[in-house]
Amino acid sequence: MFRNNYDNDSVTFSPQGRIFQVEYAAEAVKQGSVVVGIRNAEELSSYQKKLFAVDEHVGLAIAGLTSDARVLSNFMKQQCLSERLTYDRAMPLETLVSLIGDKAQLNTQHYGKRPYGVGLLVAGVDDSGPHLFEFQPSGLTQEMLACAIGARSQMARTYLEKNLDKFADCGRDELIRHGLRALKETLVQDRELTVENTSVGVVGPKEPGKRPLEAFKVHDGAETKDWINSIADDTETSGDGMQVDE
Amino acid sequence: MAMFSQNPVLNGPNYSFAEVPQHAVDGLREHRFNPYTDNGGSTLAIAGADFAIIAGDTRLTAGYSINTRYAPKVFKIGGSTSSQDDANILLSVVGFAADGEALKERLDAVCKMYRYRHGKPMSVSACAKRLSTILYQKRFFPYYVHAILGGLDEDGTGAVYSYDPVGSYEREQCRAGGAAASLIMPFLDNQVNFKNQYIPGSGVGHELQERERVPLPRNEVEVLVKDAFDSAVERHIEVGDGLQMMIITKDGIEERLLPLKKD
Amino acid sequence: MDHRPQAWGRPRDDVYGAYDASYMQTNQPNQHTQSPIVTGTSVLGMKFKDGVVIAADNLASYGSLARFTDVKRLRTFAESSVVGFGGDVSDMQYLDRHLTELAIDEAYTSTTTTPNAQPTLNARNLHKYLSKLLYHRRSKFDPLWNSLLVAGLDEAGAPFLAAADLLGTTFTSPSLATGFGSMLAQPIMRGLVPDEASVAQVTREQAINCVRECMKVLFYRDARSLDSYSLAVVTKDGVELSENEKLENQSWAFADRIKGYGTQTV
Numbered sequence: 001m002f003r004n005n006y007d008n009d010s011v012t013f014s015p016q017g018r019i020f021q022v023e024y025a026a027e028a029v030k031q032g033s034v035v036v037g038i039r040n041a042e043e044l045s046s047y048q049k050k051l052f053a054v055d056e057h058v059g060l061a062i063a064g065l066t067s068d069a070r071v072l073s074n075f076m077k078q079q080c081l082s083e084r085l086t087y088d089r090a091m092p093l094e095t096l097v098s099l100i101g102d103k104a105q106l107n108t109q110h111y112g113k114r115p116y117g118v119g120l121l122v123a124g125v126d127d128s129g130p131h132l133f134e135f136q137p138s139g140l141t142q143e144m145l146a147c148a149i150g151a152r153s154q155m156a157r158t159y160l161e162k163n164l165d166k167f168a169d170c171g172r173d174e175l176i177r178h179g180l181r182a183l184k185e186t187l188v189q190d191r192e193l194t195v196e197n198t199s200v201g202v203v204g205p206k207e208p209g210k211r212p213l214e215a216f217k218v219h220d221g222a223e224t225k226d227w228i229n230s231i232a233d234d235t236e237t238s239g240d241g242m243q244v245d246e
Numbered sequence: 247m248a249m250f251s252q253n254p255v256l257n258g259p260n261y262s263f264a265e266v267p268q269h270a271v272d273g274l275r276e277h278r279f280n281p282y283t284d285n286g287g288s289t290l291a292i293a294g295a296d297f298a299i300i301a302g303d304t305r306l307t308a309g310y311s312i313n314t315r316y317a318p319k320v321f322k323i324g325g326s327t328s329s330q331d332d333a334n335i336l337l338s339v340v341g342f343a344a345d346g347e348a349l350k351e352r353l354d355a356v357c358k359m360y361r362y363r364h365g366k367p368m369s370v371s372a373c374a375k376r377l378s379t380i381l382y383q384k385r386f387f388p389y390y391v392h393a394i395l396g397g398l399d400e401d402g403t404g405a406v407y408s409y410d411p412v413g414s415y416e417r418e419q420c421r422a423g424g425a426a427a428s429l430i431m432p433f434l435d436n437q438v439n440f441k442n443q444y445i446p447g448s449g450v451g452h453e454l455q456e457r458e459r460v461p462l463p464r465n466e467v468e469v470l471v472k473d474a475f476d477s478a479v480e481r482h483i484e485v486g487d488g489l490q491m492m493i494i495t496k497d498g499i500e501e502r503l504l505p506l507k508k509d
Numbered sequence: 510m511d512h513r514p515q516a517w518g519r520p521r522d523d524v525y526g527a528y529d530a531s532y533m534q535t536n537q538p539n540q541h542t543q544s545p546i547v548t549g550t551s552v553l554g555m556k557f558k559d560g561v562v563i564a565a566d567n568l569a570s571y572g573s574l575a576r577f578t579d580v581k582r583l584r585t586f587a588e589s590s591v592v593g594f595g596g597d598v599s600d601m602q603y604l605d606r607h608l609t610e611l612a613i614d615e616a617y618t619s620t621t622t623t624p625n626a627q628p629t630l631n632a633r634n635l636h637k638y639l640s641k642l643l644y645h646r647r648s649k650f651d652p653l654w655n656s657l658l659v660a661g662l663d664e665a666g667a668p669f670l671a672a673a674d675l676l677g678t679t680f681t682s683p684s685l686a687t688g689f690g691s692m693l694a695q696p697i698m699r700g701l702v703p704d705e706a707s708v709a710q711v712t713r714e715q716a717i718n719c720v721r722e723c724m725k726v727l728f729y730r731d732a733r734s735l736d737s738y739s740l741a742v743v744t745k746d747g748v749e750l751s752e753n754e755k756l757e758n759q760s761w762a763f764a765d766r767i768k769g770y771g772t773q774t775v
Binding site: 279280284306342387 | 512518519520524644647650676677680685704
């Protein structure tokens with residue numbers, strides 16, 4: 001009989017990246033008697049929120065366990081606040097990312113702990129300019145020029161690599177369009193980027209090269225409409241007609 | 247015995263060096279470092295029908311010295327960024343400046359965490375209660391400040407909350423705080439709450455009818471604030487240099503800086 | 510008000526009444542009493558259009574004894590800011606070691622990604638940090654008995670000058686002076702820079718000359734001062750620190766008419 005080797009404790013991930021004890025725990029809900037919640041107006045279900053504003057100059061995107069991401073995001077928020085309190089400055093991105101890197105690394109080395117089941121892209125602007133960091137559950141952190149993580153992200157990375165040289169001179173809107181085109185690459189057949197399933201987080205100076213910063217803002221819903229429409233009918237998306245099997 | 251009382255007697259024996267105790271008094275006596283000082287200055291807040299004004303002078307003193315002529319006492323609180331462009335609450339602190347700064351930063355951090363957790367700004371009434379608990383948490387080593395919180399309530403009406411150093415608070419129409427509070431408050435009682443103002447010819451003695459209280463319009467309040475400070479500057483040495491006025495309306499917060507006498 | 514460092518942080522006589530000296534008549538040591546032992550006197554600072562001038566003399570006094578005559582009370586931080594220390598010298602040396610450590614940590618964490626980047630602590634950051642440290646220590650009833658001036662540039666490259674004292678009180682002004690300087694030098698400096706707007710009109714030479722003049726006035730009238738002093742100028746090009754300045758063109762002519770100065774003939 002099939003035996004699951006990865007469900008003895010809640011500190012061991014399965015090779016597929018699942019924590020079975022947590023999923024079994026969810027089954028316990030089904031043992032309870034029925035309750036009904038109801039509300040009117042507005043939609044009940046929506047896509048999972050994946051972008052968080054950490055501080056005015058930093059935001060992050062997550063791929064993986066949302067609850068783990070919240071723990072990291074809360075921690076980063078606290079660190080940014082205390083940096084402002086003690087030094088009256090925006091937390092340097094490299095310092096911030098290495099803090100969560102160290103935190104995640106500890107979990108890989110101690111008995112009875114489990115790694116964070118989430119990957120992050122941390123984007124922000126500090127005194128030394130704009131930065132993008134990738135974070136992995138192993139504790140690895142790496143500064144990137146462009147990056148994609150999560151399901152089918154290889155397609156997006158391929159697009160980003162192809163267009164890497166263009167990004168440095170891009171304006172804000174053009175850069176967002178590149179991001180959306182890369183995102184579009186990852187979609188499965190017959191799916192489209194829509195205002196319901198797309199959010200865009202942006203941080204940068206109000207005027208190019210100048211200081212007052214426009215705080216990290218997550219654009220979703222109608223705010224993303226123009227950007228999505230502007231890439232809806234361009235043909236360059238699939239690069240040179242490259243075909244990749246899923 | 248006269249020699250032990252605060253005030254020496256005018257006739258009869260006074261303090262004599264011969265009577266100085268030659269031995270230590272029983273029990274431990276400490277001469278400790280004093281962690282407080284008074285940095286002077288004065289603040290004032292008035293709530294209107296659809297606005298609130300908080301004002302403070304900008305002088306910071308130590309004894310008879312002026313440390314600086316520009317040290318703001320009124321702060322925007324609860325914005326989403328450090329520039330506080332979208333702040334919805336005002337806080338003024340007067341008394342011990344270092345405690346005031348610490349209190350301001352604490353309350354602002356609380357508001358920022360609230361925004362992060364709930365995705366919306368803190369209401370003025372919620373912030374008012376939170377400030378009270380922050381002050382009371384240090385009941386036995388208090389923040390030595392007279393804090394005043396201002397903003398618009400849920401109905402858009404001007405709100406002013408005033409505090410004592412250990413967190414007792416109350417919503418009021420107006421309040422003066424700091425060094426010249428005792429000079430300004432009676433003036434406010436008369437001009438804002440119309441105390442001792444009666445309708446002429448309405449009767450004699452208890453028959454006299456009080457003038458009806460109405461919220462003052464914004465332009466009148468601004469003049470009132472300036473007059474109050476001009477008068478305080480005249481009679482109190484710790485008040486002067488500049489007047490910082492913050493006006494909160496539904497359109498946001500406006501800041502005005504006016505000169506005061508520098509002498 | 511009494512501006513000697515020994516009086517800082519003590520209950521003010523005009524508020525709390527004079528100290529009752531009868532308590533001092535004890536044979537046991539007074540255990541929890543804290544006071545500065547070896548002290549430095551005033552620090553002066555003044556903004557000008559491109560930066561800040563800061564000065565302090567090289568004397569560390571032991572009460573009324575001029576104990577150490579070559580103690581440098583200005584220190585640079587990250588080649589872009591200067592901190593001037595008044596008050597207790599051992600606490601100054603503690604802070605100095607602490608700042609050295611902080612500068613090393615900063616240098617490690619800041620410049621690895623972008624070579625031309627400057628995310629290191631500027632004068633404003635440094636002042637905030639020091640004032641937090643001082644406030645924290647006063648809240649533990651274990652104060653660092655100093656009064657500091659921090660000079661440098663802020664994040665926008667504008668001149669920055671701010672003070673912090675043993676209670677954690679902070680303030681900024683176009684010109685600042687600690688201790689005796691707040692009474693003797695500050696009025697002279699305010700004549701040149703009465704407000705922020707006037708800073709833009711003041712040249713480097715004007716500011717330096719004014720500060721030198723103030724150091725002279727302090728040497729004339731502050732009994733705990735010295736004619737050898739340190740002077741630093743901070744601009745966007747960095748810090749120029751000179752630690753062996755001498756007061757020049759002193760005139761003691763006024764002393765003839767004052768009892769207590771020099772040889773008295775009457």
